[in-house]
Amino acid sequence: MKKRSLAGMLALGFAGAMFIGASDASAAQVLTGNVDLKGADSTIVVENGVSLLKTKSATYELTEDSMIYSSKTLKLTLNNSAPVSIDSIYTKNHLKIYGNGELNADADGQFGINVGDDLVVDSKSKAVINSRGNEAGVRTSSQIEQHGGTINAYGKQYGVWVKSDVQTYTGAVLNANSEEKFGVYAGEDVFVRSGSKLTAEGELAGIFTGELIKADHEGSVITGISRNFNSGYAALHNSTTLRARCGGVVREVYQNPTIVVDKKDGIKVEDITQVGWHLKNAKNYTWTSDPAGLVELNNGRLYSKEGAPINMTITGTRKTGFYAIVNKYVKEESVWLTYNGSHQVVFEGVKTANEVTISVNYHIDTDGDGVYDMTEPKEFKFEPGSTVSIEELKAQHPFSASADFVTGSEAADFDATDDKTIDFYYEGDA
Numbered sequence: 126m127k128k129r130s131l132a133g134m135l136a137l138g139f140a141g142a143m144f145i146g147a148s149d150a151s152a153a154q155v156l157t158g159n160v161d162l163k164g165a166d167s168t169i170v171v172e173n174g175v176s177l178l179k180t181k182s183a184t185y186e187l188t189e190d191s192m193i194y195s196s197k198t199l200k201l202t203l204n205n206s207a208p209v210s211i212d213s214i215y216t217k218n219h220l221k222i223y224g225n226g227e228l229n230a231d232a233d234g235q236f237g238i239n240v241g242d243d244l245v246v247d248s249k250s251k252a253v254i255n256s257r258g259n260e261a262g263v264r265t266s267s268q269i270e271q272h273g274g275t276i277n278a279y280g281k282q283y284g285v286w287v288k289s290d291v292q293t294y295t296g297a298v299l300n301a302n303s304e305e306k307f308g309v310y311a312g313e314d315v316f317v318r319s320g321s322k323l324t325a326e327g328e329l330a331g332i333f334t335g336e337l338i339k340a341d342h343e344g345s346v347i348t349g350i351s352r353n354f355n356s357g358y359a360a361l362h363n364s365t366t367l368r369a370r371c372g373g374v375v376r377e378v379y380q381n382p383t384i385v386v387d388k389k390d391g392i393k394v395e396d397i398t399q400v401g402w403h404l405k406n407a408k409n410y411t412w413t414s415d416p417a418g419l420v421e422l423n424n425g426r427l428y429s430k431e432g433a434p435i436n437m438t439i440t441g442t443r444k445t446g447f448y449a450i451v452n453k454y455v456k457e458e459s460v461w462l463t464y465n466g467s468h469q470v471v472f473e474g475v476k477t478a479n480e481v482t483i484s485v486n487y488h489i490d491t492d493g494d495g496v497y498d499m500t501e502p503k504e505f506k507f508e509p510g511s512t513v514s515i516e517e518l519k520a521q522h523p524f525s526a527s528a529d530f531v532t533g534s535e536a537a538d539f540d541a542t543d544d545k546t547i548d549f550y551y552e553g554d555a
Contacts (some may be wrong), residue, residue: 153175153177153184153185153186154185154186155185155186155187155188155190155191156178156185156186156187156191156192156193157190157191157192158192158194158215159194160185160194161194161195161196162180162193162194162195162199163195163196163197164195164196164197164198164199164200164218165180165181165182165183165195165199166180166181166200166202167179167180167193167199167200167201167202168180168201168202168203168204168224169187169201169202169203169204169205169209169224169226169228170204170205170206171205171206171207171209176188176205176209176210178191178193187209187210187211188210188211189210189211189212189231190211190212191211191212192211192212192213192214192215193211193213193214193215194214194215194216195215195216195217195218196216196217196218197216197217197218198216198218198219198220198221198242199216199218199219199220199221200221200223201214201220201221201222201223202222202223202224203222203223203224203225203226203227203228203250203252204224204225204226205224205226205227205228206226207227208226208227208228208229209226209227209228209229210228210229210230210231211228211229211230211231212230212231212232212233212234213230213232213233213234213236213237213238213239213258214230214237214238214239214240215236215238215239215240216239216240216241216242217241218241218242219240219241219242219243219244219245220238220240220243220244220245221245221246221247222244222245222246222247222250222252222254222274223247223249223250223252224250224252225250225251225252226252226253227252227253227254227255228252228253228254228255229255229256230254230255230256230257231255231256231257232256232257232258232259233259234258234259235258235259235260235261235264236258236260236261236262236263236264236280237256237257237258237261237262237263237278237279237280238254238256238258238262238263238264238278239258239264239265240263240264240265240266240267241265241266241267242265242266242267243265243267243268243269243270244263244265244268244269244270244271245270245271245272246270246271246272246273246274246276246297247272247273247274248272248273248294248295249273250272250273250274251273251274252273252274252275253274253275253277254274254275254276254277255277255279256276256277256278256279257278257279257280258279258280258281259280259281260280260281260282260283260286261278261280261282261283261284261285261286262277262278262279262280262283262284262285262301262302263276263278263284263285263286263287263301264283264285264286264287265286265287265288266288267287267288267289268287268288268289268290268291268292268313269285269287269290269291269292269293269299270290270292270294271292271293271294271297271299271321272293272294272295272297273294273295273296273297274297274298275297275298275299275300276297276298276299276300276301277300277301278299278300278301278302279301279302279303280302280303280304281303281304281305282303282304282305282306282307283301283303283306283307283308283309283310283327284300284301284302284303284307284308284309284325284326284327285299285301285308285309285310285311285325286310287309287310287311287312288312288313289311289312289313289314290311290313290314290315290316291309291311291314291315291316291323292314292315292316292317292318293316293317293318293321293322293323294318294319294321295319295320295321296319296320296321296344297321297322298321298322298323299321299322299323299324300323300324300325301323301324301325301326302325302326302327303326303327303328304328305327305328305329306327306328306329306333307325307327307329307330307331307332307333308324308325308326308327308330308331308332308349308350309323309325309327309331309332309333309334310332310333310334311332311333311334311336312334312335312336313334313335313336314334314336314337314338314339315332315334315336315337315338315339315347316337316339316341317339317340317341317345317346317347317373318340318341318342318345319341319342319344319345320342320343320344320345321344321345322344322345322346322347322348323346323347323348324346324348324350325347325348325349325350326349326350326352327350327351327352328351328352328353328356329351329353329356329358330349330351330356330358330359330360330361330362331348331349331350331351331360331361331377331378332347332349332360332361332362332363333358333362333363334362334363335363335364335365336363336364336365337363337365337366337368338361338363338366338367338368338375339367339368339369339370339373339375340368340369340370340373340374340375340466341368341369341370341371341373342370342371342372342373343371343372343373343465344372345372345373345374346373346374346376347361347373347374347375347376348376348378349361349362349376349377349378350378350380351377351378351379351380351399352380352381354379354380354381354382354383354384354399355383356399357398357399358399359377359399359400359402359403360377360378360379360399361375361376361377361403362402366459366460366461367403367459367460367461367468368460368461368462368466369460369461369462369463369466369467369468370461370462370463370464370465370466371463371464371465371466372464372465372466372467373466373467374466374467374468374469375460375466375467375468375469376468376469376470376471377400377403377468377469377470377471378471378473379399379400379470379471379472379473380473380474381473381474381475382472382473382474382475384397384472384475384476385475385476385477385478385479386420386427386428386429386439386472386475386476386477387428387429387476387477387478387479388428388429388430388431388433388477388478390426391423391426391427391428391429392426392427393407393425393426393427394407394427394441394470395407400470403459403460403468403470404441404458404460404468404470405457405458405459406425406455406457406458407422407425407426407427407441408422408425409443409455409457409458410422410441410442410443410470411441411442411443412427412439412440412441413439413440413442414429414433414437414438414439414440415437415438415440416433416434416437418430419432419433419434419437419477420433420437420439427439429477433477434477434542434543435476435477435478435481435509435510435541435542435543436474436475436476436477436509436510436542437474437475437477438471438472438473438474438475439471439472439475440469440470440471440472441469441470441471442467442468442469443455443458443460443462443467443468443469444462444465444466444467444468445462445463445464445465445466445467446465447464447465448463448464449463449464450463451463476509478509479509480506480507480508480509481506481507481508481509481541481542481543481544481545482504482505482506482507482544483504483505483506483507483513483518483541483544483545483546483547484502484503484504484505484544484545484546484547485502485503485504485505485518485521485546485547485548485549486500486501486502486546486547486548486549487500487501487502487503487522487523487524487549487551488500488548488549488550488551489501489522489524489528489550489551489552489553489555490531490550490551490552491552491553491554491555493552497550499555501522501523501524503521503523505518505521507541508541509541509542510540510541510542511540511541512538512539512540512541513538513539513540513541514538515533515535515536515537515538518547518549519533519549522549522551524551524553524554524555525553525554525555527553527554528551528552528553528554528555529551529552529553530549530550530551531550531551531552532549532550533547533548533549533550534547534548534549535547
């Protein structure tokens with residue numbers, strides 16, 4: 126029995142045979158990859174605490190080691206009232222998902238779900254499919270056509286790998302996460318329509334495709350998240366255009382970017398290679414921050430403002446009016462926006478300073494009368510987020526080695542997140 130489980134998934138216990146009772150489960154064999162369902166319509170249920178797959182002619186028990194295999198198109202209905210966990214699904218033709226149950230495919234091998242043609246989720250389905258593979262969570266030799274439900278795909282190389290298109294509709298949700306490469310790799314287009322949502326996170330890029338990435342209709346959002354800012358890839362990376370229309374949103378998120386948006390020098394956003402892949406002029410975007418009001422664009426450069434924390438989130442948004450003409454008034458931009466479409470660039474956890482200044486005022490009472498008659502200030506520079514040692518700062522006082530420390534405005538070590546002034550008090554010889 127496997128010991129691994131997907132993050133956020135519910136643990137599922139299996140009843141022993143003595144508790145199964147007189148039902149189909151009592152005589153069911155455990156389903157393995159040696160059994161070819163040959164396209165038989167299949168339904169997953171849970172009876173008396175046991176996970177079962179039923180066809181018209183047979184009933185199989187499902188365990189965490191079960192593979193569902195079909196050499197022909199497979200219609201799989203999830204009618205299970207509790208989450209069911211298996212190893213994987215492999216079909217040589219189409220896989221069509223119906224029903225509202227939750228299925229966890231946590232593969233020991235390459236793919237959690239491997240489909241020889243289209244993977245289709247029915248529009249009435251509210252199923253939740255969690256799929257993990259050592260290479261990709263979900264792989265198809267054709268396309269994903271998701272009209273409903275939620276797919277959460279995790280893989281070492283790819284969350285989702287498809288030979289052609291990824292298409293989502295009707296409020297469907299697709300989340301894809303890759304440890305090393307791309308959340309979604311698509312050989313052709315990525316289309317998100319009718320209020321559906323696609324969120325893809327990867328080390329190199331959220332989505333990689335050679336064709337279009339397009340969000341269509343109000344509520345439709347494509348979010349690409351890049352964890353490695355220096356990968357050279359845009360968070361939504363393609364060789365043609367990003368497109369958003371009729372209220373759709375295409376969003377690029379860069380986590381912990383290795384840039385500094387400071388108060389003095391600022392930064393020219395479009396000169397950043399991966400960001401400039403899609404954003405051509407920062408002046409065409411509205412820039413906001415979290416916390417609010419702490420960023421500004423001036424003479425084409427982006428600056429933080431006084432009071433900005435060392436790390437914050439900065440978002441640039443370009444939204445078109447209700448225009449049919451692509452990029453009306455902003456012809457230089459490569460992202461196609463029409464009919465209230467939006468493009469966002471998000472710097473999540475961006476630094477607003479290269480260094481943090483800790484100013485220390487060293488005071489000394491030289492004659493023991495309780496009056497600190499001399500003050501010597503010093504400044505110390507720290508990398509943002511590094512630890513400031515109080516003992517080390519105390520030892521840096523400019524007085525005689527015989528001077529004794531009395532008290533100070535800081536007593537415990539802290540992280541260098543903001544410029545700060547500290548007072549230390551001594552008595553003895555200066």
